[in-house]
Amino acid sequence: MCQNHGVAYIKPGVVEVQSIEYPKLALGDRKCEHGVILQIVSTNICGSDQHMVRGRTTAPAGLVLGHEITGLVIEAGRDVEFIKVGDLVSVPFNIACGRCRNCKVGQTGICLNVNPSRPGAAYGYVDMGGWVGGQAEYVLVPYADFNLLKFPDKDQAMAKIRDLTLLSDIFPTGYHGAVTAGVGPGSIVYVAGAGPVGLACAASCHLLGAAVVIVGDMIPERLEQAKSFGCEIVDLRKETPLSEQIAEIIGVPEVDCAVDCVGFEARGHGSDAGVERPATVLNAIMSITRAGGALGIPGLYVTGDPGAADDAAKEGSLSIRIGLGWAKSHSFYTGQCPVMKYHRQLMNAILYDKIQIAKAVNVEVISLDKAPKGYQDFDKGAAKKFVIDPHGMIPN
Structure with missing residues (x-):
């Protein structure tokens, strides 16, 4: 069994990198055949995470943070038809079923089926369905065919990964x-x-x-x-x-x-x-x-x-x-940005050099163990976007 580590909220002002459970293709007691397991290539610290870490929400201690995820598919459920093992994908921070009334009209930020408390869900966020966050080494992504944006050329994408990592949230938002x-x-x-x-x-x-x-x-x-x-x-x-x-x-x-x-x-x-x-x-x-x-x-x-x-x-x-x-x-x-409404077009804007979004937001790549310091620096107002590279895959 592979090991997994993630960034957990401990108490106001404190996060820690902890050993966490390796994800399974399961939702509670039932199989998640529509899901995939990702090896995370990049995962970003967001200002929304910072609200929780400051103690300004009702986030519980131990919550694994992170809703801005880009990764490699390493396992797929039997019902996943169009996403394949080995694909490099961007994960919208909104978790959406693709089947409900809101998803069918593109309102994926307020999916009706992925959060028992209210419409809308996200990875690693308070009151957003209890989904495990992606500031980690591996993560489960449900409804993979609907949610995931596959990059058409893996080598091209890795060359622009500092820009493409921002497609999961802040660029579309x-x-x-x-x-x-x-x-x-x-x-x-x-x-x-x-x-x-x-x-x-x-x-x-x-x-x-x-x-x-x-x-x-x-x-x-x-x-x-x-x-x-x-x-x-x-x-x-x-x-x-x-x-x-x-x-x-x-x-x-x-x-x-x-x-x-x-x-x-x-x-x-x-x-x-x-x-x-x-x-x-x-x-x-x-x-x-x-x-x-x-x-x-x-x-x-x-x-x-x-x-x-x-x-x-x-x-x-x-x-x-x-x-x-x-x-x-x-x-x-x-309200939440419905990421899927924009992410494909914005991906093309990046791939065809119409925008240098990583330069605009001043991306700085850090290792997973440096995430607590990244949170501290961000809280002090650093003019940077911290991108976590858990497996050392992002080229210098």
Whole structure:
């Protein structure tokens, strides 16, 4: 029997690499003939993981983390027809059955059959169905024919693996935020947050033809990373209001559309920069988006936040200026990205050199045993996307 090791959440601020069970083609007491076992080639640390590690969710101790997975198929159930042993594949972070009403219309982020608690599931995430995460050496992937994206040429894919590893989540998620905000040729767009998803969103805005992409953050290194691929920036630590900083860039204090890539741990702006204000980003993007504009909200919001500043925020109730959004006829688009809606097209954009997404988000490859330090550095605001290479397969 092969050994397996994974990154487990222990308590707030602490993760450990532990020996974990080697995956089986089984779901509880029944065989999982529609599933495959993957040897993981790359698996990424995500900002959503960081929410759990900070203790800002109800994640249980011992949860094996990781929902951004790329791997080699080493075993397949008898009902898997189109994915073969030896295939190199990208795994959408959404787990989807392919059979339910939502999956059949492409809403794979809210599959009805893979989580007994609520629609939608993910690997290694709190309240998302109890699926074992992929920050490990091996993992089970169910409904393989439906879920997995096979790379057409394994050697070509390995040469671009730093880019292709981002197809499991942050590239489609950033792209989804841009698409749902209505970004297109000539758009002027504001992206709130220069973490990996925000940077992926900004790069996606360029791919979609935006004329100006403005990125706001409080961490200088992340703002410099946004500037490195052609974004304008606003420093939200400044006392100058966001609208005035935008006007200094484009001549008017509003944009066509905006994307929230921060979520529920947002901080205030200016003198409130160190204070948690969970509704800050949503209210800010309403204030600077033109009447009739749209707001993409891929930033994570939760229904249970034990670390919130007040009782309302602990259950996801925020002081949002919905009256302002209503008065300006804004459209709001929230929820998990349905990765399969985009990942094949974005794969082609990578393979045919239309985007350098790993460069945009500043990928750094680390070994599995360095994952705890990766979490620590990411929590300090490192302007990097940490990609774990459990088997030493990613070329230098």
